[in-house]
Every structure is written in structure tokens, then in C-alpha cells.
Amino acid sequence: MKIENSTPPWMAILIKTATGFAFSIIVVFLLLWLGGAFHRKIDDTVGNDETNVAAGRHLGSTPILAVRKISVPRIESSVGTIRAVHESAVASKLLAKVLEVGITAGQRVVEDQVLVRLDDTDLIARLEQAQATENGSQAARDQAVIEHDRIRGLAEQDAASPIEWNRAQTALKSAEAELVRAEQSTAEARTVLAYATIRSPITGVVVDKKVEAGDMVTPGKVLLTLYDPTRMQLVASVRESLTRRLAVGQSIGVQVDALNKTCEGRVSEIVPEAESKSRTFSVKVTGPCPPGIYSGMFGRLLIPLDDEEVVVVPRSAVRQIGQLTVVDVASDDTLHRRAVQLGRPFGDEIEVLSGLRAGERVAVGIDRAEGGS
Numbered sequence: 001m002k003i004e005n006s007t008p009p010w011m012a013i014l015i016k017t018a019t020g021f022a023f024s025i026i027v028v029f030l031l032l033w034l035g036g037a038f039h040r041k042i043d044d045t046v047g048n049d050e051t052n053v054a055a056g057r058h059l060g061s062t063p064i065l066a067v068r069k070i071s072v073p074r075i076e077s078s079v080g081t082i083r084a085v086h087e088s089a090v091a092s093k094l095l096a097k098v099l100e101v102g103i104t105a106g107q108r109v110v111e112d113q114v115l116v117r118l119d120d121t122d123l124i125a126r127l128e129q130a131q132a133t134e135n136g137s138q139a140a141r142d143q144a145v146i147e148h149d150r151i152r153g154l155a156e157q158d159a160a161s162p163i164e165w166n167r168a169q170t171a172l173k174s175a176e177a178e179l180v181r182a183e184q185s186t187a188e189a190r191t192v193l194a195y196a197t198i199r200s201p202i203t204g205v206v207v208d209k210k211v212e213a214g215d216m217v218t219p220g221k222v223l224l225t226l227y228d229p230t231r232m233q234l235v236a237s238v239r240e241s242l243t244r245r246l247a248v249g250q251s252i253g254v255q256v257d258a259l260n261k262t263c264e265g266r267v268s269e270i271v272p273e274a275e276s277k278s279r280t281f282s283v284k285v286t287g288p289c290p291p292g293i294y295s296g297m298f299g300r301l302l303i304p305l306d307d308e309e310v311v312v313v314p315r316s317a318v319r320q321i322g323q324l325t326v327v328d329v330a331s332d333d334t335l336h337r338r339a340v341q342l343g344r345p346f347g348d349e350i351e352v353l354s355g356l357r358a359g360e361r362v363a364v365g366i367d368r369a370e371g372g373s
Contacts, residue, residue, distance in 0.1 A: 062328075062330075062335065062363045062365070063363065063364050063365050064330050064361045064362070064363060064364070065314055065317065065361065065362060065364050066359060066360070066361050066362075067311060067312070067313050067352070067356050067357065067358055067359060067360045067361070067362060068311070068312050068313075068349070068358060069309050069310070069311050069312075069358035070309070070310060070312055070346070070349075071307045071308070071309050072307065072308060072309075072310055072346065073304050073305070073307050073308075074304075074305040074306055074307060074308045075253075075302045075303065075304055075305065076242065076302075076303050076305055077255070077300040077301060077302055077303070078236045078237060078238045078239070078242065078280075078283070078300065078301045078303060079236065079237070079298070079299075079300055079301075080234045080235050080236025080237060080283075080299050080300070080301055081234070081235055081236075081296060081297070081298065081299065082232055082233070082234055082235075082256070082293060082294070082295060082296065082297045082298075082299050083232070083233055083234075083235050083295055083296075084204075084227030084228055084229070084231065084232055084233070084295045085228065085231040085232065085233050085286060086202060086204070086227060086228040086231055087207075087225065087226075087227040087228075087295070088201050088202055088204070088225065088226055088227070089222045089224075089225045090115065090116075090198060090200075090201065090222070090223050090224050090225070090226070091219075091220055091221055091222045091223060092118065092195075092198070092217040092218065092219060092220070092221050092223055093195045093219055093220075094118055094123075094192075094195050094196060094217070094219060095216075095217070095218050095219060096118040096119045096120070096196060096216070096217060097118065097119040097214070097215070097216055097217075098116060098117075098118060098119075098211050098212065098213050098214060098215045098216070098217060099117045099118060099119055099213060100116065100117040100213055101115075101116050101209060101211060101212060101213055102114055102115060102116070102117075103115050103116075103206050103209060103224065104206065104209065105206055105207065105208050105209055106205065106206060107205070107206045108204070108205050108206075109200045109203065109204065109205075109206060109226065110200065110203045111200055111201070111202055111203045112199050112200060113199060113200045114197060114198070114199055115198050115199060115200055115206075115223070115224060116198040116211065116223055116224070117196065117197055117198070118195075118196040118197075118198070118217065119196070120193055120196035120197075123189070123192055123193040123195075123196055124193060126189045126192070126193075127186070127189040127190055127193050129189075130182070130185040130186040130188070130189040131186050131189075133182045133185060133186075134179070134182035134183055134185070134186045136182070137175070137178045137179040137181070137182035137183075138179055138182075140175045140178065140179070141172075141175040141176055141178070141179045143175070144168075144171045144172040144174070144175035144176075145172060145175075147168055147171065147172075148168045148169065148171070148172040150168075151164055151165050151167075151168035152165070152168070198223065200226065202226065202228055203228065204226045204227050204228040204229060205226060205227060205228075205229050206224055206225075206226045207224075207225040207226055207227060207295065208224060208225055209223065209224040210222060210223060210224060211223050211224075227295055229289075229293075229294075231286065232286070232289045232293055232295070233265075233268065233284050233285060233286040234254050234265065234284070234285045234299045234301060235282060235283075235284050236282075236283050236284075236285070236299070236300075236301040237275065237278065237280040237281070237282060237283075238280055238281050238282075238283045238301065238303065239278075239279060239280050239281075240274055240279050240280065240281060242303050243270065243281045243283070245303060245304070245305070246267055246270060246283060246303065247267065247270075248267050248268065248269065248270060249266060249267060250266065250267045251264055251265070251266055252264075252265055252266070252267060252285060252301065252302065252303070252304075253265070253301075253302035254285055254287070254299055254300070254301060254302065255299065255300040255302055256290070256293065256297060256298075256299050257298055257299070257300065258292075258297055258298065259290060259292050259293070261290050262302070263287065263288065263289065263290055264287060264288075265285040265286060265287030266285065266286060266287050267283060267284070267285055268284050268285065268286045269283070269284040270282075270283050270284075271283070271284075283301065285301060310343070310344075310346075310351045310352075311351065311352045311356060311357065311358050312346055312349040312350060312351055312352065313327060313340075313349060313350060313352050313356060313362055314348060314349055314362070314364050315345075315348055315349060315350050316348075316364040316365055317362040317363060317364045318340070318342065318350065324339050325339065325340055325341070325342055326338060326339050326340065327340055327355075327356065327362045327363075328362060328363040329356070329360055329361065329362055329363075330361040330362065330363060335363055338355055338356070339355055340352050340353075340354065340355030340356055341353040341354045341355060
């Protein structure tokens, strides 16, 4: 016997809908519970100007100072690279073998110090040949002088013909010219021989050497580079809108991040042509350099702009409580704790980016180790 279901269709649909809705509510409740929605949280008023992290406390004898607004110069930096003003690349003028390299990278050298010696065996032989030729030319000139004087004496006594006199004069001039040519050849050979001994053109520091003993060098090949460490410059790329604030001879600050130092320099050159891709001008700044400056280091050019006003608070008024930076603000006879956001330091004071206004009063000297009280 078949039993008929007496539940109407609309009732079944209603039951299914209600069951799904109840299940959804349970799921949402569980998610909120797991997310901490039903746990007690920190007061949402933290950081607002008109509310406090903690309840007000009595001011008592706590020292109070006013929040100040000061005017400071606004500075924008342009990055650059430190380079030597005097940098020299020493190259070979000969095709020869390297016999000796007397320096290493980083070594200090003085002007005219021997750096590299090349094989000069053939050059010495060439010089000796030139000197022998010069000696022969000297002897030939001396003989021509003697013959010239003899013919002149005979000519004065009408004992020599004019043609003999002319030949004596011509022979003397030819001998003198040959002697000059031989002397110049000797000087040239001596000069070329000097190329085999490569000396330092300046007093400075060797940056890098590119050859070792036994290498073969060719004319024009760079053997080493060196620079004068007493004259350094910062070569910075300055965008065109800031270039008008600079002038040749102007004093300007230079910051070297690696040394955490700022030194004073002078604008020595502004290249009057902008880089087409970056629209920047190359500015060179020279000046006294602190110890530890090397070519290739990173630096910043500090370009002064118009002054700006900033709000500052004493460092002694600032405390760190957990993840919050707070100060105690005095209102009437009550202290209220307020979260602030800090910026740049200025001596014993520090910039306040948000949370305080100039003229408000803050407590100083409160124990920094105090907890959340």
C-alpha cells in the first residue's frame, strides 16, 4: 500500500530555505568568533587629536614644555658619484715585453717614480748605433773644418782656385748638416729608450694595474690608472628645475652615505647640456674631503630650497609603549596620552608629522620605561 506525502511543495521549499539561512548564520558567527570580533580591543580613539589612549591623569609637578614650530631650510638631494679631479691612465708607447711591475693596486706613488719597466735591449742597441753615427759625423765635420781653413788660407794668397774654395765651403756645410742629423737621431733613440721605463706622471694612488711581468704590451695599451686623492669631486645629475638654484663658485653640502658624513664643497662646473633621456645636468662639486673618500663612492648633493616650517617636540617628551610612539599632552591640570608620528631629528628636538599642534603643552622627563600606565 503506497502512503501519500501530505507536505505541500511550497512548505518543503520554505523548510529548505530556512535551514540554509540558519546554517549561513552559524558559519558567519563562527568566522567572527575566530577573527576575534567578540574579544576586547584597544580603544579606537588612539591617535585622534581630541581623544586619548589612556584616561586622564593629574598633572601635579610634572615639567611642561610647549610644542614649537620652527623654520628649517628645505633641502633636496641629487645622487652622484665621487671622482678624482686629476685621474691619469698610463699607457705604453712601445711594442715590448714587460720585464718588471713595481706597484700594486692601492699603492701610493710619487711623481716620476718608476712603475713599469719594458724590455729595452733593441732600444739600447739602436741608441749605440746612433751615437756611433754621431761620432763619425763629428769626425767628418772636424775634417771638413780643417780642409775649409786650409783652402781659405790658400785663397787669401791667390794659391787656390775659386772652385776649390767653393767645394771646401760646401763640404763644411754638408758635414755640419750631417752632424746635426746624427745628433737628432741620437736624441730620438734616447727618447724612445726612455719609453721603456714608465714613470708616474703625478703623485697619487694606483687604482688598478692591468699588466704583469712577462706580458706583451702594444702602443696605446693602458697599463695602469692612478688618481690624486687630495683633489676629489662629486659628479651629480641634477634635474633641470633645480639647476637654476646653483651657480659656479657656490658653497654647497655633500653627503657621503658610506661614511655618514656631510662636508662642504664648492660648485666648480655646471655642464651646459642636459642629458636627453633623464633631462638632468651634470654638476661637479669639489672641496676638502674627509679621510676614507675613494673614487667611485656614492654621494648626494644637498641642494638648498626655500625654508619650511615644522612642528617639533623635545625628545624627552617622547616615549615608546609597545608599537606606539606617544606623548603626554597637558590640558588644564590633566595629562592625556596621545599617539604621534615622528619625522626628522633636530638636535634635542624631533619633528612631529601628526598628532600635535604648535602651542600645545607636553610633559617632559617622565620615566621612559613606564609601561602602559
